[in-house]
Amino acid sequence: MSHSFSVDLGGLIDLLSEHLYSGPEVYVRELMQNGVDAIRARQQQYGEEFSPALSFDLEGDTLTFADNGVGLTPDDIHTFLATIGRSSKRGNIELIGQFGIGLLACFLVSEDIELVSRSASGTPPLRWLGRADGSYTLEDGPLDTPIGTRVTLKAREGRAEYLLPERVSAWAGDFGGLLPFPITANGVAVNENGVPWLDVSAGEEARRAAVMAYGTQLLGQPPLDFVDINTAAGGVRGVAFILPWTPTLERRGQHRVYVRHMLLSDKEEELTPRWAFFIRAVLDTQALRPNAARDALREDGNLRAAREEIAGQLRAYLVNLAERDPAALRRLIELHYLSIKALAAEDDTFLDLFMPWLPFETSAGSLALPDYLALGSQEHPEIRFSSDLNLYRQAAQLALPGQTPIIRAIYTYDSTLLARYAALHGGVRLTQLTHDDLVQEFSALTPQELARTATLREVARDTLLPLEAEARVSRFAPAELPALAFARSHRDLTRTREKLGGAGGGLWADLLGDLGTHTSEAAAEVHFNMAHPLIQQAAQLPDGLLLRRVLGMLYVQALLLGQHPLTTRELALLNTGLSDLIVDALAGAGTAEQSSLSQMN
Numbered sequence: 268m269s270h271s272f273s274v275d276l277g278g279l280i281d282l283l284s285e286h287l288y289s290g291p292e293v294y295v296r297e298l299m300q301n302g303v304d305a306i307r308a309r310q311q312q313y314g315e316e317f318s319p320a321l322s323f324d325l326e327g328d329t330l331t332f333a334d335n336g337v338g339l340t341p342d343d344i345h346t347f348l349a350t351i352g353r354s355s356k357r358g359n360i361e362l363i364g365q366f367g368i369g370l371l372a373c374f375l376v377s378e379d380i381e382l383v384s385r386s387a388s389g390t391p392p393l394r395w396l397g398r399a400d401g402s403y404t405l406e407d408g409p410l411d412t413p414i415g416t417r418v419t420l421k422a423r424e425g426r427a428e429y430l431l432p433e434r435v436s437a438w439a440g441d442f443g444g445l446l447p448f449p450i451t452a453n454g455v456a457v458n459e460n461g462v463p464w465l466d467v468s469a470g471e472e473a474r475r476a477a478v479m480a481y482g483t484q485l486l487g488q489p490p491l492d493f494v495d496i497n498t499a500a501g502g503v504r505g506v507a508f509i510l511p512w513t514p515t516l517e518r519r520g521q522h523r524v525y526v527r528h529m530l531l532s533d534k535e536e537e538l539t540p541r542w543a544f545f546i547r548a549v550l551d552t553q554a555l556r557p558n559a560a561r562d563a564l565r566e567d568g569n570l571r572a573a574r575e576e577i578a579g580q581l582r583a584y585l586v587n588l589a590e591r592d593p594a595a596l597r598r599l600i601e602l603h604y605l606s607i608k609a610l611a612a613e614d615d616t617f618l619d620l621f622m623p624w625l626p627f628e629t630s631a632g633s634l635a636l637p638d639y640l641a642l643g644s645q646e647h648p649e650i651r652f653s654s655d656l657n658l659y660r661q662a663a664q665l666a667l668p669g670q671t672p673i674i675r676a677i678y679t680y681d682s683t684l685l686a687r688y689a690a691l692h693g694g695v696r697l698t699q700l701t702h703d704d705l706v707q708e709f710s711a712l713t714p715q716e717l718a719r720t721a722t723l724r725e726v727a728r729d730t731l732l733p734l735e736a737e738a739r740v741s742r743f744a745p746a747e748l749p750a751l752a753f754a755r756s757h758r759d760l761t762r763t764r765e766k767l768g769g770a771g772g773g774l775w776a777d778l779l780g781d782l783g784t785h786t787s788e789a790a791a792e793v794h795f796n797m798a799h800p801l802i803q804q805a806a807q808l809p810d811g812l813l814l815r816r817v818l819g820m821l822y823v824q825a826l827l828l829g830q831h832p833l834t835t836r837e838l839a840l841l842n843t844g845l846s847d848l849i850v851d852a853l854a855g856a857g858t859a860e861q862s863s864l865s866q867m868n
């Protein structure tokens with residue numbers, strides 16, 4: 268026996284509202300999309316002259332939306348309107364709708380949908396009343412109904428806020444901002460009526476000014492510039508504004524994408540290349556298709572091809588700018604060099620073009636690569652870099668004679684770029700700095716110095732051992748640096764262990780504790796600098812409290828200078844060391860005062 272499925276409309280509406288649509292306000296978009304499609308269908312099928320228009324009228328808890336599109340015949344109503352999932356538009360790529368579920372969005376805000384329509388084909392007007400329980404009635408409509416469709420909704424309980432005039436007119440303006448015909452809410456226009464980048468009626472200069480004004484309104488301040496986008500795949504037209512600020516990486520994808528002039532999403536990410544952090548695009552596609560939720564484009568071959576074309580146009584803009592207006596390119600790079608670096612890391616042509624401009628953080632300040640290379644040996648050009656931030660910080664404190672500065676390459680792009688640059692320029696050597704490279708530059712002590720520092724070295728070892736630090740004494744530049752500390756990565760582990768221990772321990776603390784005890788290496792390594800007068804003086808002190816305090820505090824100072832996080836024990840060492848020194852100094856000052864007083868008496 269064969270049976271038919273039946274559909275629970277209430278369940279379907281819940282599904283749409285909870286899982287498919289972003290919020291009940293999408294009913295405004297669905298009404299408008301149907302109106303736009305109907306206007307286009309009337310233009311396509313009947314080719315007649317009429318002035319397309321959409322209007323919202325709001326009074327109390329009632330909304331009436333009207334279009335002067337193609338309208339519906341009695342057959343259309345039974346076939347398309349009353350059958351969920353059936354659409355008259357399937358296969359017509361000129362129209363936006365395709366799934367046959369859009370009108371259901373009206374049930375998100377209203378119990379009933381009243382639709383009065385007169386078809387352009389000449390059939391008499393009809394009034395259809397659809398209810399959320401799945402029933403509908405159809406009767407004759409008023410004879411004075413004009414060609415087109417009028418939909419009336421009455422706010423259901425708890426949804427009145429979605430029919431407030433100011434909210435509806437804001438949504439209508441947002442969704443339909445680019446539509447080339449008027450939309451009104453209670454008689455007031457909500458759109459500007461057109462697409463500024465397509466309007467060439469007043470000449471190119473006026474077009475550019477209008478686009479910049481549009482961008483200024485969009486961004487809240489004038490964009491640096493804009494790039495015209497025009498693709499064959501997907502028929503995408505629009506503009507990419509160059510942001511006048513450096514965007515944070517997580518604030519990517521704020522692009523506005525329209526499908527046939529109707530807003531699809533203001534957070535679209537897929538149509539523009541990943542590296543283009545520096546733009547905010549407004550794009551309108553004729554042929555790319557939305558997904559069923561209507562909040563993003565459907566990923567398909569067409570979308571990928573359009574994305575490639577857009578990437579090509581942005582690239583071409585940058586290349587062109589380098590030739591046309593180097594000062595503008597410099598401004599753009601100042602704000603967006605991370606994005607440009609990401610691009611150059613993928614593309615050798617770009618690498619060559621932009622490398623002279625891109626700044627790198629180095630131990631001699633921010634430098635473009637040619638300026639950096641000019642500082643080193645011309646005979647054996649070398650790029651020295653570190654992708655370990657800790658190591659870089661220590662290296663940056665050192666003045667290594669005759670060495671090219673060190674580049675801080677902690678972003679993945681940086682090391683990729685440097686490697687590609689070195690590969691493209693055969694003569695340039697690329698050196699990744701290691702801890703041993705740095706320490707190799709330190710000079711060992713002379714036998715006399717070794718003898719003189721025997722106590723210092725022993726006390727340093729004893730003092731720092733409980734702090735899991737290994738002490739060394741050598742000589743390095745600059746002489747103004749008394750001590751330099753290298754931390755090994757499991758220092759972080761020690762800190763985590765401390766924190767967890769403090770928070771009550773548990774499994775993690777045990778586990779980390781275990782790891783900690785199995786490691787034989789010291790957590791840090793500190794080098795005291797024999798070139799510094801303080802260390803020379805300390806070497807003359809006998810083993811005692813003062814020497815221990817001095818060494819402990821120099822160690823903590825070295826950690827701080829190297830921007831290493833301090834453990835609680837190190838912090839305590841600094842605190843007691845400081846307060847002891849102050850107490851001593853005050854006691855000394857007191858005695859001096861006493862003796863000068865007694866001398867006066």
Ligand SMILES: Nc1ncnc2c1ncn2[C@@H]1O[C@H](COP(=O)(O)OP(=O)(O)OP(=O)(O)O)[C@@H](O)[C@H]1O
Nearest residue numbers: 301305338347354355364365366367368369370416
């Ligand atoms: N304002 C209108 N004018 C003329 N026909 C309409 C109008 N609104 C709806 N229809 C008809 O009702 C059908 C169903 O509309 P509905 O909005 O549910 O789906 P759709 O627009 O076809 O597809 P989608 O779910 O993708 O929006 C449409 O295919 C169309 O034939």
